[in-house]
Amino acid sequence: MILLFLILILLAGGALAWITGKWSDLLPRVISLVALSLDLILLIAIYNGQSAAGNNSWWIDYRVDWIPTFGISLHLAIDGLSMLLLALTMFIGLVSVLISWKEIHEKTGFFHFNILWILSGISGVFLSMDLFLFYFFWELMLVPMYFLISIWGHENRIYASYKFFIYTQASGLLMFLSIIALYFIHGRSTGIYTFDYIQLLGTTMAPTVAFILMSGFLAAFLVKLPVVPFHNWLPDAHTEAPTAGSVILAGLLLKTGAYGLIRFVLPLFPEASVTFAPAGMILGVIGILYGAKLAFAQTDLKRLVAYTSVSHMGFVILGVYAFNEIAMQGVVVQMIAHALSTGALFILVGQLYERIHTRDMDRMGGLWKQVPVMGATGIIFAMASLGLPGLGNFIAEFLILAGTFQASILMTCLACAGLVAATIYSLRIVQKVFLGKEKTTWNISDLSVREKIISASLVITLVYLGMLPQQVIDTAKPSVLKSLNSIEQTRSQNTGKPTGEASIWCDEINTDGASAKYLKCKLW
Amino acid sequence: MHELLIIAGVLLIVLNIAAGLIYVERRLLALWQDRYGPNRVGPFGLGQVIADMVKIFFKEDWIPPFSDKAVFVIAPGILVATLLLTFAVVPFAPGFNVFDSNIALLFFLGNSSLGVYSIVLGGWASNNKYSLLGAMRASAQMLTYEVFMGLSLMGVVMMADSFNLTGIVEAQRHGWFIFPQFVGFVIFLIAGIAETHRVPFDIPEAEGELVAGFHSEYSGMKFGMFFVGEYMGVTLVSCLITILFFGGWLGPAFLPPVVWFFLKTGVFICFFILLRASLPRPRYDQLMSLGWKILLPLTLINILVTGAVLIYLQ
Amino acid sequence: MNTFFYIAAAVALISTGLAISGRNAIHALLFLIVSLLAISVIFYILGAPFIAAMEIIIYAGAVMVLFIFVIMMLNVGMESEKESRWLKPGMWILPSLLALILLVNFVFMLNKMSHQNIPGRIIEPKEVGISLFSTYVLGVEIAGMLLLAGIVGAYHLGKQKKKVLHRFLKQEEIEQPGNTEG
Amino acid sequence: MVREDFICLTPLMIIAGAPVLMMLVVAVIRSYKVIYGLSLSGFILAFLSIFFLLPVIPHATGQLFIFDGFTILFFVIIILACLLITILSDGYLVYQESEKEEYFIILYTSALGALVLAAASNFVTLFLGLEMLSISLYVLIAYRRSRDNSIEAAVKYLILASGASGFLLFGMGLIYVDTGSLEFTKIVMALQSSGFSSPLLLTGFSMMVVGIGFKLALVPFHMWTPDVYHGAPVPVATFIATVSKGAVIAVLLRFFYAIEGFRNHNFILLITVVSILSMFIGNLLAIRQQNLKRILAYSSISNMGYLVITLLIGTKGGIDAAVFYIASYIITTIGAFGVITLLSDRDNEAEKLKSYTGLFWKRPWVAIVLTLTMLSLAGIPITSGFLAKFYVILEGLNAGLLVLVISLIINSVIGLYYYLRVVTILFSPPNDVKFPAISPAGRLVLFIVTLGILWLGIFPEWFFNLIARF
Known part of the structure; x- marks a missing residue:
């Protein structure tokens, strides 16, 4: 029930914010803050209660019938992974409300309604244990996001919002088709027609069918993630969205894709995933390099940051398809770290835009003199983005690379090249914006107290994640293992010979013949 | 061969009666209006019919150049053709009819509804505003009166349980339908006058207003066809009144059935002429409102009552 | 019997075709009437004399008269002056011929045909009535409502209202003063 | 006629009696x-009388009507839709x-026609x-004669609909020739013994498809829809868009x-082609429209394309899906048109897309209703349209x-584009x-519609149960 409350509080808060928005600009903001804080407190309570209760795989499991005709139920459950992502959701939510405090002047009620409904949709996605419900929330978060971009966005917002909506909706429908197909396959083989995730887990099906169904899921998740051939919507959406929108997009929406891969694709289709793994890793590497290259080529600061997301998300998919715990843990940390660092960069861009009303890097330069505090935070976030040790991203990327190394050395090497590229584009931000010659004389003020609080909280979380990641890793561990478990089983069924195209492919790449031992997944 | 003879006989009788009526009408009108009428050609002016026919045949058959020629030519033909066709189903005596149809009454109604075309088209094709006015009046009037002309006969049909005219006559052996179906009779009579656009319902031609209405432009034998057609119509309606309401050829045996038939018919023909001699012409709108507002409801009530009584009696 | 059918059918087809292709509205309607008559003959051949009669009384006799009535009022024949020049005897011979064929056909039928020749069963008017008022009585009621809809609709649409200018004419009206000034 | 007959006919009799009563009242005052x-x-x-059924x-009832659960469902849908339309018309007729x-x-007469079809x-x-x-529709379309396009629309509908009726009648005639009956049940029996072998029969059915397809505005016969x-x-x-299509769908489903x-392979092919064409052409043509009514017209074409998929499903589930879909479609469409109706004034109807620019900031609630209907037509969750599409996809x-199913999904995406266009305009400055x-x-109407869309979209279970029960 408490899980349902998590979502309902946000929904109700959204509605309330909208209604009160008529009378005052302040009320919706306060209501949003209260609703999000309430959720955060609830989450902490759940977390603490869990620590006392012991290490069950699902911390809380809530299930009531919704549409029993089709075996659809309101099935929510929380475990370590969901917990982390939900906490992240609420945190980023709070940050987005705070940064919009001054940016959004008109229609505040509706704005906060949208923010809270997006967040509730995202929370729903992280909590759903019923595939229909999952899709329901998956779509639910689109509409308010669409409004967010199309109403409060920048010049080209309509185009961007269409593109965002149609991309995600189209891919979502493919997933929906797969979900329904899965429903029937499971129903026909067992006689139980249900959308319940846990019951669907053991569904047996022919490899080709599994692969086709997995493609449906992948379509949705890879577009959301985004992985390179499908990344087209992202720079537009991120660039045109208001700051809060960009932060939520980069910080949370992209994570739903990664979450979907870990939670659904791997456990539901272990064999097909093994088949797909090499391609997935290649896509990841392409994403890393191509995203970095495009990021480097941008002159629009926001667009640059948007492309860094593509690059960072490349690590995520690379890590997921490495199929070992180290990499997977890296993926979890990367999700959080990326949300924080990229979100922070978007906030920085937003703050700059508020002051100088441009995002064109060619018109910036030498701002350090005027805004030293902003410059300092900017450098920290840029360093985080390039993976400086001590900050969250370093841990994440290190874990991913370490894990991937066991699966494919070549891929790891190429991904490392991506790190170099990341350094280049991150430093370019610092160089072009804060250092160098002053091209235009701006007369602007430094960060306000509110902004300082936001930046400081982001910096602190990033540093915490970089220094003491163990708590996060421990929390995520059972979920990660659960997700890898099925893959593990698939592999152990085929022990002895290096079956599964993944390993064959690894053999070909690693001519020294030493790769075989890496195929055994080690626990860290 | 027998059939052909009957056809020839019917044609002969009908056409002769129609032609003879030209003379009879004029004489009778004269009688009732206290004047002489035709009395110069032959004994009692009997040669007048022949003289008229000769005149009509030899007059220039003029087709106005501004008319729609095809339709102009066809129009009078339609009138005569439909009327003559209808006579095919009229039983003058037992066995003395061309075709003993099971839907004879409907056949009559159908043909009479087709007869409208002759006037409408004739008036239209003349391309003359008086003719057009006449044609419009004719079509409205005849459509109106056709509706309850058919319906007024349904009482008879219900009682006789047949559309066959012979059957209807036979059903009157024990009593003419005039008594139970008096309302139907009155309405049919009125509708019959209107159908044949005789005075007082001669609104389509109304010489005082429209010159000669739909046939203003006609002359020669084409006019003759309209002219004769009118008398054939009178004969036909009289025949039907006789058959439907007055027991047709039935009568005391001292006269053959055919004679009874023609006697009864003759009375009604004279009645038509009497009407012409005595009644003024109503206004067009009066005619229409009489039709729709009084006669149609009356007919429907008649059908309802007849049906109810018949069911009650069963 | 088949011959009669084919003749009637051919007449129906030809006259319908002519009705569609006719330029003069009244002539087209005349062809249509001939076509209806031919169809009536077909009904008769099929053993449905009641429907045959109704076809004539209602369609040929009433509906078409109304059509012609309306067309006369609309004065569609404006161009008949021009068209009358094209109206050679060849034009009007055809409908007469068709009607004539039908007549001959009909007369032969009347003579040659005894009821045994009719394929299938002859449906007496009484039977039609009984079936209409027993099996299909609800259908008749519905048809009544259908007519009600038609009547009310026709009344509403046909009622004289204040004159409304077509949108093209409105424009002309606006342009008019400008022209006179010029 | 027995007692049950009269009970079953009560709704029809009320709907038939009401206009007569109205006419009498008009005659007096x-x-x-x-x-x-x-x-x-x-x-x-x-x-209310439906409950007695x-x-x-x-x-x-005789050979003419059948009253079963399916009929009742459609009765309910049609009568409720008519009720809402009556209320909407009141505001419009001012x-x-x-x-x-x-x-x-x-x-009323047109509603009677719809009910007759459903039964x-x-x-x-x-x-x-x-x-x-x-x-009835010819007259209703031209009801406000003074409006610019009304006569044109009525004449278009008149001519095309009569043509379609002709096809339908001819088709029925051919089927009658082959099976010897006009009753569905007897036709079915005749078919079971002979199969679909006869070309006469197939021609007949194809002609009926033309007639029915016209009414449903399926693609080769859709030309009239936007103009009308x-x-x-x-x-x-x-x-x-609602009652007329719902009723025709009802009879089509029953017969099919x-x-x-x-x-039958021929039918599968025919329906598949018609359905796919309707979806694609309806959606693609809608994209460029600048008139909300026309957008909805094209949207209805594509929606009917989705709906005829259920014909080929061939199980009880297929019928249920169709009923749910049509219910959802009707309530959504009433909402969308309702907004247009309520925003129309004496001189012009609120049909131009441009005039809706920024409606949300002026009239937020109305704009939300319109947005909700658009999202429902697009099939976004929490609206009924989503579950309706889900049901069709599931059964398909x-x-x-x-x-x-795949072309349905592709078309959902295409459709999304123009529905979003409307929504975007609503939320523009x-x-x-x-x-x-x-x-x-x-x-009240808008409220009911909104409630209906959301209720069917979030708690559809009771409606599924209702459908399944009948």
């Missing part, structure tokens, strides 16, 4: 208020200069119902499932209609177009 009250109470009464169904009363009489089990009632619907929707008064367009057309996949205020009754 021409009062708009009285007539409006009568028509409201007539529909309410008819709706429940104990006697299933029951066949601007009709005179003779508002006949509108309701004809609305038809015989070609006679099928045709009569369809004709009654059409003839555009030219007709908005409430009438609502009626055409009775003859088991989904087993179950029946293995992969091609159709406002312009200075003024819309009239909305009456309390109008608000």
